Amino acid sequence: MENQPRIIVIGGSAAGPKAAARARRMNEFAEITMFQKGPDLSMASCGFPYFVGGFFDDRNKLLCTPTGVVRDPVFYWNAKGIVARTNTEVTKIDRKNKQVDFKNLVTGETGSQPYDKLIIATGATANKPPIPGIELKGITTLQSMQDADYLRKIRDDGEIKKAVVIGGGLIGIETMEALHLAGIELTLIELLPQLLMFLDWKLAKLVENYLKSKAQVVTQNGVAEFIGENGKLVAVRLQDGSEIPCQLAVVAIGVRPNIELARAAGLEIGDLGGITVNEHMQTSDPDIYAAGDCCEITNLISGKKVLAPYGDLANLEGRVAGENCIKGNVASFPGTIQTGICKLFDWGVGITGLSEEKAEEAGLEYVKIVNASPDKPGFMDGKLLITKLLADKNSRRILGAQCLGPGDVAKQLAIWATAIKGNLTVDDMLNADLPYAPPFSLAIDHSIASAHIMQNKMNGLFEGISALEVKEKVDRGEDIFLLDTRGADEFAETRLGIGETLIPIGWLRSRMDELPKDKNKEIITFCKISLRGYEAAVLIKAHGYTKVKVMEGGIAGWPFEKEK
Template structure:
């Protein structure tokens, strides 16, 4: 006699939940699978919301479609997947003793009890909202649901707003900022901390800030929203912590999310220090028959070993797949952790990162690190190559790569993906300097940007080059440090753009013949640079071999300089 089919209930229908349900179905054709979703829509591509708002595409159904164009609704799940999908249905409570979930159909308020053998919690996250009066005014929005996306798209299409503020200077904040600006809305981004894009180190974040300003939006850092101002229930402006008032008819709050763990708390499941549900590598909670996936859980960093939250759609899908497989075949799959990789488009720039920034590494207790910043093209100049600026982070003693940030109009994605796998594989700088990567002029330089980054890092680790960040050079210039700053570009480049920090121009080709113009004191600090600091590095090698002992290179050159320049 055949055994009873496995009863599976999945709570949450955005990304991780449907993935877990679909994987479980592929593993077991006869399991009874029920998917519970509070919203009307299922399996939404929420990362696409800003692009729908901005008009990249017009059909909202594309956000809930399969690659073949089928809308993922209840009927689709029932017929194509054999999964009962209960939409507009809220899970009220879990009874672990009886293995039941009580749910309520929201339109009718009728309740129903679902029995499970295995349960998946995929309740996602909720937007974090400022603790400021006026948050309930008409015109204050988040971008967390399809309904939010519909509202903002309608504002764009009807041109009902002239001025908007975006509260939060992270990934979503700037994707929304771009969408609003492209719709012709005067937009200001407000960030409470002193830096936008906190996953970047300050030098690169400032370059992105400059690029955003050049495209129209204003950015205010080091200031939060104290109050949303209104008249007759409608938003008229925001008041900042310093008392400044900004008129606006729309405020989009994008300051992050926090795990939705209400059901887990009611069920007395273990919660981690970061506020997410604690799970093991098999995505099991403290109850072995209950799994949790997606934005509501904590993940382990593969670099630091610390627990952290990673509310990303790709991670949710990976975790859902692991849970769905283990539900049917216990201990058959694992999710070991994350390197925290992300990417976004901001006007003509791409901003990508993987692993730890220098400041994040130090915050995690990894203090013995070295960094290398470079600027260069993604493909050769004769193929119309575009600029990339990157920062590599590695451990000094082991050479292990632990972080990489890359920005610019060039092909950032390829470089971040390469370094993400290097970090996942625990590769060292030595491994990367001779990496066998694909090369042809339409796709990369003969030495790819990632390889050059590793080679610069190797030079620093071996003492062949001493580098300074642009910030360190700026601080020396601002404080009148006793250093000699040498620009090795051509006279034409120098006349077109200069830093204005007391630099002396000696082109690289003339350097050997003009050594007498350099400081007689061979221990005086000399700082060299050029457009990207390749000529600066070559000049530094010349000076070192002629006896100067305190020679340094400004990493990344003028292209990495985020401060005002002279023309």
């Protein structure tokens, strides 16, 4: 047919294939070509750590449709009518003549191809710091399919005994678990003071304490040099001069957008180093769109531009770009609330919306609470969840939630992500009509309980204090009364060892005389999850005490070593 649009897509990982497929669904007769620099298409890159770790053995599962068909060039042509050129690099975008130059990296073939609309989905590249020895054999990233193949072979061969993972972000954490499953002795190295910088410090410390049961963890110390013998890695030297023997190092210190083509073509690049796009995924050139990890997008809460290299967002952005190339700017991707989650051995760890740090950067007044409680009843083997919730002090709108633990973290984050996206308030969540049955939830779901705690705090029914603030008060030697309201058996099994006094909640009314005589003295109450601590605080305040606080999260949320 005449005058059908010619669509070129640069990139074949996540955003690119989604854009090409969406464009085809919008117009059966458009001429669509997808260029992919590597040999594979539509890789489920977020699944790389699980292939490496042996959760499944067939690498093609990372490349397959839900029905098991590998997404190769033959599939794209037969199933979608899309020409997919693998091992082919686009070397130039000629905006004046509306064409791209390309080179086949296997055959050396070069050529040019015209376009009416162009979609850039060039993704991101793993950061590799300019550290001496970085080129030694045994140093890799986990960004490409080839990286995953390399690490899977190491796992299967079983010859590597010691490894380091450099970087305590999402990829580093997931890679650590994958290598741990291979029986490799591991050390995780993070230059910054905490792991998972998207979490607030207290929750990140809980993650660190848990990880230490699986591997060595080093923070506030970076790699100064990779040490080799005969071209192979044998150790890393840290900035403090210590050395860690290893035969493998996985560098996982984040990614940077691939914008070289866009920059050379004169497209606008944002302050964070990503391609600038509007809500239609349109660049500064109206005939060129961009999607995925190479772009800057808007944080919907703060309004600021962010880099958000997540596979789910790449697919959503690609779908919008593909539709708009055909239909005009009818579809929108407004932005992100930056929801992220990772599996950490038996734990889930994740965030949606703003952390405290990001809320402060945005100039927002907020209230925070911590809820440490099970995801299901104890008789259904309920597991602990620790949720930190932020809400706007004035509008009471939900701003962010962080959640971790062995319980169903994904469900909690999904609930809060929907609440944030829908601009729901704490009061909207108090009576949320969520599904309940003991195999799935408590009668009052953990998320609803979190909203109840937030309402109580915002309405002045209790004053909370974080475990970090309690620890700082103790370390400063402040004159405070620490009241543990658990049972004697619980106290005998685990205690904080910070000078606390045990009065079980059931005995408190008959032992009020054991409280300080000065009713203006600060009293901090807690229990395992601080539900009994809250009840104790209400009771004590009713007896005229003026400075009563509840340690939020209780012992379950204490990020320091506990006494046994």
